Amino acid sequence: MSRVTIALVALAGILAGALGYATIIQPAPQTDSVAVQAMIDDAITAYDAQRSATMAAAPAQEVATLDADIINPMIESFLMSDPKILQRVSVALDSTLRAEERSQATAAIATMQEAIFNDPGQVVVGNPDGDVTLVEFFDYNCGYCRSALPDLATLLAEDPNLRVIFKEFPILSNESIDAARIAVLVGDSDVDYWSFHEALFTSRGKVDKDVALAAAADLGLSPVSLELDMGTDSVSRTIQTSYEIAKALNITGTPTYIIGNEVIPGAIGVDELRQRIANMRECGETQCDS
Structure with missing residues (x-):
């Protein structure tokens, strides 16, 4: 031949x-x-x-x-x-x-299992004992994150067994870092974090320290105390943990979601997120063979 x-x-x-x-x-x-x-x-x-x-x-x-x-x-x-x-x-x-x-x-x-799903410094909304966890890496000045906010609101409203973890991942500007630092402190306070989160994403213009402080003040927190504490080591560690997870998982943009063992880049829409959550309950994976 x-x-x-x-x-x-x-x-x-x-x-x-x-x-x-x-x-x-x-x-x-x-x-x-x-x-x-x-x-x-x-x-x-x-x-x-x-x-x-x-x-x-x-x-x-x-x-x-x-x-x-x-x-x-x-x-x-x-x-x-x-x-x-x-x-x-x-x-x-x-x-x-x-x-x-x-x-x-x-x-x-x-x-990175513990850092992703069980970090004591992270913010959890929805059902803290939910059977499915959705993690979101976001930046408060990310337009795609802003447009994806209604997707999370819908899922939280319709799914009482969904656990959502927010990971501050400020990568777009110094203003984003300042807002993230205030957000970490708000997350450690006894207030409704979702209201704060929603207020920042629905505000006009660039989200910076002043916008974050104003939203926190509306929840009864002291802007003076928050500004004094925003540079503490504990706040820096929380944000640094997000950077370390992102590096390990090759996450380079926002929003990025983690569900189960899948890293999902981009605002994929509520229907796609809903399907992956349903798959997790059906087969333990975001994509079932059937």
């Missing part, structure tokens, strides 16, 4: 194996020419490795030269005969990468 034939067979085997992972039904991005060339190169490399082993056993055996000008048009013709192959390969690749990301997230979350 020639190298050309073997390379084609090897590529066909790679493509056929990939089809077994094609479980996502959404249209995937079309595979570009670089990806196609990479598949060709992988097939040739696999052949060369096998051929080298054969040559080591029989060094006197004559080896044919593989001409890219011949093999490339043949593979292109094979792929063009069924262009949907590229889509299926792309879907399979996406599915594989997502599975790898979930596996990595599971391992990372396991190492």
Whole structure:
């Protein structure tokens, strides 16, 4: 069998194996020419490795030269005969990468379990003994976090068994850091944190220290005391813990949610959050096999 034939067979085997992972039904991005060339190169490399082993056993055996000008048009013709192959390969690749990301997230979350779910400095709203926990990393000056506020309000109103943890993750500005420091102190006080949280996200303009102090004052807290305490080590440690978790889990933006063993970046909407919560109750994972 020639190298050309073997390379084609090897590529066909790679493509056929990939089809077994094609479980996502959404249209995937079309595979570009670089990806196609990479598949060709992988097939040739696999052949060369096998051929080298054969040559080591029989060094006197004559080896044919593989001409890219011949093999490339043949593979292109094979792929063009069924262009949907590229889509299926792309879907399979996406599915594989997502599975790898979930596996990595599971391992990372396991190492940070206590800091994520049981940190004594974190703010918990909803049912503190709820059967499902949703964690949100947010910045008070994040527009996407602001737009996602109604999603959490809806979930808290309709789900009496939902536990929500807020993680201060001020990454957008110094004003965000100041507001987060005041928020940590409010979270340690005997007041309705959700009212404070909602007030900051529904305020006009940039959220800074003054906005946070005003919202805290509306709840009966002393702005003077809060401003004096906002730079204490305990406040800094609480925010630093969020940074450490984010680094371990490769969280780089807000809002980012954690449910179960999944890290969910972005404001994905109330329906998606609701489905993941339902899946947690059904199978213990955010994505059930069924």
